[in-house]
Amino acid sequence: MTLLADILTILLNGLQQGAIYVLLAVGLSIILGTLKFVNFAHGALYLVGAYLGLFITGQVPLNDGQLAEWGIQSYGIGLGFVAALVIVPIVVFIIGLLMERFIAQAFYDRPDTDQILVTFGLAIIVQELLRALLGGNSQPFQQPSWASGPIALPVVGNFPRWRLGVIAITAVLVLGVYALVEYTDFGLIVQAGTLDGEMVRLLGIKLSRPYLVVFGIGAALAGVAGVVGGPLANVNPNIGTEQLVPAFLTVVIGGVGKIEGAVVAGLMLGTLQVFLIQTGYAAWSQVGIYALAALVLLVRPQGLLGSEVDVS
Amino acid sequence: MSDEPRDATATAAADADAEVTGGLADRWASFRDREISTVLLTVVGVAVFPFLFNNFLDGYTQLATLMLIYGIFAVGFDILLGYTGLLSFGHAVFFGGAAYAAGIFSASVSSSPLLVLLAGTAFAVLLAWVVGFLSLRRGGIYFAILTLTFGQMSFYLAASPLAFLTNGENGFTSVDIGSLLGVIDIHGGVPFPLTMLVDDMLYVFVAVVAVLSVAMANRILHSPYGTVFRAIRENERRAEFVGLDVWRYKLMAFIISAAFAGIAGSLFTIEGNYVPLQSLYWTESGRIVIMTVLGGVGSLFGPLFGAGLYLYIENIVSGFETLGPFWHLILGVVFVVAVVLFPNGIWGGIDYVRDMVVGGEDE
Numbered sequence: 095m096t097l098l099a100d101i102l103t104i105l106l107n108g109l110q111q112g113a114i115y116v117l118l119a120v121g122l123s124i125i126l127g128t129l130k131f132v133n134f135a136h137g138a139l140y141l142v143g144a145y146l147g148l149f150i151t152g153q154v155p156l157n158d159g160q161l162a163e164w165g166i167q168s169y170g171i172g173l174g175f176v177a178a179l180v181i182v183p184i185v186v187f188i189i190g191l192l193m194e195r196f197i198a199q200a201f202y203d204r205p206d207t208d209q210i211l212v213t214f215g216l217a218i219i220v221q222e223l224l225r226a227l228l229g230g231n232s233q234p235f236q237q238p239s240w241a242s243g244p245i246a247l248p249v250v251g252n253f254p255r256w257r258l259g260v261i262a263i264t265a266v267l268v269l270g271v272y273a274l275v276e277y278t279d280f281g282l283i284v285q286a287g288t289l290d291g292e293m294v295r296l297l298g299i300k301l302s303r304p305y306l307v308v309f310g311i312g313a314a315l316a317g318v319a320g321v322v323g324g325p326l327a328n329v330n331p332n333i334g335t336e337q338l339v340p341a342f343l344t345v346v347i348g349g350v351g352k353i354e355g356a357v358v359a360g361l362m363l364g365t366l367q368v369f370l371i372q373t374g375y376a377a378w379s380q381v382g383i384y385a386l387a388a389l390v391l392l393v394r395p396q397g398l399l400g401s402e403v404d405v406s
Numbered sequence: 407m408s409d410e411p412r413d414a415t416a417t418a419a420a421d422a423d424a425e426v427t428g429g430l431a432d433r434w435a436s437f438r439d440r441e442i443s444t445v446l447l448t449v450v451g452v453a454v455f456p457f458l459f460n461n462f463l464d465g466y467t468q469l470a471t472l473m474l475i476y477g478i479f480a481v482g483f484d485i486l487l488g489y490t491g492l493l494s495f496g497h498a499v500f501f502g503g504a505a506y507a508a509g510i511f512s513a514s515v516s517s518s519p520l521l522v523l524l525a526g527t528a529f530a531v532l533l534a535w536v537v538g539f540l541s542l543r544r545g546g547i548y549f550a551i552l553t554l555t556f557g558q559m560s561f562y563l564a565a566s567p568l569a570f571l572t573n574g575e576n577g578f579t580s581v582d583i584g585s586l587l588g589v590i591d592i593h594g595g596v597p598f599p600l601t602m603l604v605d606d607m608l609y610v611f612v613a614v615v616a617v618l619s620v621a622m623a624n625r626i627l628h629s630p631y632g633t634v635f636r637a638i639r640e641n642e643r644r645a646e647f648v649g650l651d652v653w654r655y656k657l658m659a660f661i662i663s664a665a666f667a668g669i670a671g672s673l674f675t676i677e678g679n680y681v682p683l684q685s686l687y688w689t690e691s692g693r694i695v696i697m698t699v700l701g702g703v704g705s706l707f708g709p710l711f712g713a714g715l716y717l718y719i720e721n722i723v724s725g726f727e728t729l730g731p732f733w734h735l736i737l738g739v740v741f742v743v744a745v746v747l748f749p750n751g752i753w754g755g756i757d758y759v760r761d762m763v764v765g766g767e768d769e
Binding site (some may be wrong): 126131159160200205206207210211212214215216218219222223225226321335339342343346377378380381384385387388391392395 | 441448487491493495540543544546547548550552554555556558559562563565566567569688689694695696710731732734735737738739741745746749
């Protein structure tokens, strides 16, 4: 049964790899689908989430950057991982609200090239601010102690516990957002607003508040992704932009505004990447996801689960 | 509003109407509208620039050369972004791709700078044909992401599967640039009268190519072809309704702009004798976006100015003790402010101020 074990391992690892893409993509996707706003600063929110998570979970020594030059040797408060999982989304949610009010709103009526430009600029500001203050070095992000080490799974054998944790957290969060959008009055208003904002306003419902909240939720998801993804690799100022491109691919492959589309696409990309690495084609693993994305976009420009209508 | 769309008839009229009556501003406008004056201004600019640069701005010759190279890149990028309204986030693939093609060509076929330049540019054009054909099926965000996708794909291709050609992460080092036309050493000094202005032959070579590129861009943008580009930017659907094959014009705009990126990329290889892998990464595409937008989209000289300013800040200001670590941050802030408040960049801002002054004169 070693073949089955191999397949399951690849699937599980792909699930974990894809989970981060999914977390980022769902936020990106609901903002893009609902508000028609292209947020190139989404990766920066991930970055903020990761650094904030680092700050909350532990004492991080500083030997680089302006803060170190000003004599600050470490930062962090050591509240633990669960605290980070709770606090980070709240903080990044608020950042999202501020971003919507003070930046995005002014750009709703401007061409999407302008939206891309301004959020790209914001991403640079966040990234460079962090780099200037904390230095450009990679900082290790410890896995939570309750989820470190391997766990014995049937068939697959030993599997890193934290990777299962990533999959589980992602599943809970994405299901939560999905339920919110599909089964609540709030979700109904948002969906109706996406289809025909004019009509919803005529019915006497103010859309600006739901839109604000959607932006906040999208941002919070990116923040959580930073906390969840942080321990999988080191944290440095470049990880935001590094995650942004695959996240965008996930959105576009899945279909803009489709949560289930983002899930399918994220898992596809993750699994393909892991498959190429584990079968000895590691050199092609990055090329592979971009090629797959290009292929899907050429055959089905509206995305796998996207409807023909909402394409502009 | 000097850089507003101007059709061929208006240019011709301005040409014919040599003895314009009216104020100094009108006379200046009619002078500037002529193609020959644009070229002359560029020639004077690139000739005097290194002298001013070396003596007053703390610069050095190599940086002046690099500024012109990126200037060519930005002028081409502006044909796509500023005039046709398409935002590509994968233009590094043409710059870096041409740089690699030029490097590999110089190492294995011919070391003549002109042929190297030609080979790199031809490669960029062919590549643009394919990438443009594939990514132009969609506008706006889809176009931006598809170009980004192809750009990243090329970066990762060059990084490892094609490492036997590109030398992977170390960059392509075996560049071999010979003498120009067999007699002029391109990395050598210049003969006497020129020494008052510039130091090396390389700058002269790049400057000549830059002037030709600006002239070419000017000619394209003031031709009926360029007018169609602007029509597409203003309203794609309307352009389609009057019977224009919008898709084809967009593809041509993409290829033309990639050709400029190719010229710049090849010159980059000739200048540095080295092709870094980084030249294909998407931050390189981001750099050219910043340069062009900061300088001013939709104008001929704006992007040139933006490229120069960006490199100046990157190389000179970043050396200042207090500002150094924050220079990228400051640039980001300036960029966002420019996008929010001055959609036409610094050059557009200058135009705006001048229009105010000139307008005041009229009243």
